[in-house]
Amino acid sequence: MENEVKTASDKVFVDIRQAIVEGEIAQGSKISEPELSKKHQVSRATLREALNRLESCHLIERKANVGCRVISLTPEKLDEIYQVRSALEGLACRLAATNMTDDEINQVKALLDEHLSTQRVRQGESYYQEEGDLDFHYRIIKGSKNSHLINLLCNELYQLVRMYRVQMGMNGPRVSKAFDEHLAIINAIAARDGELAELLMKRHIAASGNNIERKFQ
Amino acid sequence: MENEVKTASDKVFVDIRQAIVEGEIAQGSKISEPELSKKHQVSRATLREALNRLESCHLIERKANVGCRVISLTPEKLDEIYQVRSALEGLACRLAATNMTDDEINQVKALLDEHLSTQRVRQGESYYQEEGDLDFHYRIIKGSKNSHLINLLCNELYQLVRMYRVQMGMNGPRVSKAFDEHLAIINAIAARDGELAELLMKRHIAASGNNIERKFQ
DNA sequence: ATCACTAAAATTGTCGACAATCTGTTGATC
DNA sequence: GATCAACAGATTGTCGACAATTTTAGTGAT
Numbered sequence A, B: 001m002e003n004e005v006k007t008a009s010d011k012v013f014v015d016i017r018q019a020i021v022e023g024e025i026a027q028g029s030k031i032s033e034p035e036l037s038k039k040h041q042v043s044r045a046t047l048r049e050a051l052n053r054l055e056s057c058h059l060i061e062r063k064a065n066v067g068c069r070v071i072s073l074t075p076e077k078l079d080e081i082y083q084v085r086s087a088l089e090g091l092a093c094r095l096a097a098t099n100m101t102d103d104e105i106n107q108v109k110a111l112l113d114e115h116l117s118t119q120r121v122r123q124g125e126s127y128y129q130e131e132g133d134l135d136f137h138y139r140i141i142k143g144s145k146n147s148h149l150i151n152l153l154c155n156e157l158y159q160l161v162r163m164y165r166v167q168m169g170m171n172g173p174r175v176s177k178a179f180d181e182h183l184a185i186i187n188a189i190a191a192r193d194g195e196l197a198e199l200l201m202k203r204h205i206a207a208s209g210n211n212i213e214r215k216f217q
Numbered sequence C: 001a002t003c004a005c006t007a008a009a010a011t012t013g014t015c016g017a018c019a020a021t022c023t024g025t026t027g028a029t030c
Numbered sequence D: 001g002a003t004c005a006a007c008a009g010a011t012t013g014t015c016g017a018c019a020a021t022t023t024t025a026g027t028g029a030t
Helices: A008-021 A033-039 A044-056 A075-099 A102-121 A126-143 A147-168 A174-190 A194-216 B008-021 B033-039 B044-056 B075-099 B102-121 B126-143 B147-168 B174-190 B194-216
Strands: A060-063 A067-070 B060-063 B067-070
Touching: A008 A044, A008 A147, A033 A044, A044 A060, A044 A067, A044 B044, A075 A126, A075 A147, A075 A174, A075 A194, A075 B075, A075 B147, A102 A126, A102 A174, A126 A147, A126 A174, A147 A194, A147 B075, A174 A194, B008 B044, B008 B147, B033 B044, B044 B060, B044 B067, B075 B126, B075 B147, B075 B174, B075 B194, B102 B126, B102 B174, B126 B147, B126 B174, B147 B194, B174 B194
Parallel strands: none
Antiparallel strands: A060 A067, B060 B067
């Protein structure tokens, strides 16, 4: 349990990040430094430190002498992000097929087994699937053993992807389908077939992206 | 000519970034906030603003309550970065084959013609090749029309790649070979063959990475 | 000589205030 | 009535000082 929240700006960063991802702070809305610093009981300097990190996560945009805005969710941006995510997680998957230990692979398989039983109980519960899905992707990404890639995906892109999934509302019949895709991916990795694993992951992410895009009508 | 240096921290950011990339501030060295803020004639708050952006570029690393260090250049990290770069620029290249206009493609061709004539004059001059190479890659990346990808490559990864190239010393016989590879890539794009363009770009970047890796002995 | 503990120095994190810039409104001119 | 200029208000950028933490130096005991 690595709780990396050591400083005050860390806590504010995590809090605001969640507020943005969950939609508590509306997409596209302006961010007032005086207001937020008062709300979170910190000085503007501390708040600005947190805002800088939010910008690194691509959750807010900044203009000099003007201020910050929460990003707006659009189908076009979703497409752009998922193109990038597909390329990067595809790479991660291919690397994982080489670099994951047998132990790590078995742990992911066990994780999927657990998801299967949990899923049966909570069929429509999208939150569990959300967490489970992310846990799966996390492990594959970590399995690539490429720390630069891990940082890029887990720290800089992850929350942005999550924002689309949360605010566009992930649920419905894709849950069980996604599970099967996860299974196929970890099997390819277990077979040390990096090329196939990469292909399956790219397809899996493309399907997920299309699923979200449909929510825009 | 978009000079995005509007604020004081912008200028400090650009200055320090160059100092790090060029090796004026040694890799792995500790960064003293009081020292640097005095050197650049700004307050620590302004300096810290710049340091935050340097961290976003992956040029420095930060530990809470300890401070910043310039990153260290290692063969392992080089490998990691080039794996990521290959995937992303490969994607950019594939997208460019679809999204670049005929005009833009012709401009890149003209750029390569210009490089050819300049290169004949200054055969061993690595700096020109350096700039020319980057200009080429820039244009392909922009040609992808994927703003998220563009930002990732041009703003967050670019200076880090440059740091390796500059400090490990790029030169030698790869210059003319790289030119031929550029030509093949733009031709594939002109033929609207995204698949081939992606393959060629990935191969081109892998070759470039191996070339740098050789410098580590 | 080595280690543990303490104290002091230095560095980072945080704060409140001031300066520079932008935004929106009012009013004058055409 | 429209355009533009000046003004007022608010917001962001920057500064110097204080608080919290880490690092270093020093002291003493084993």
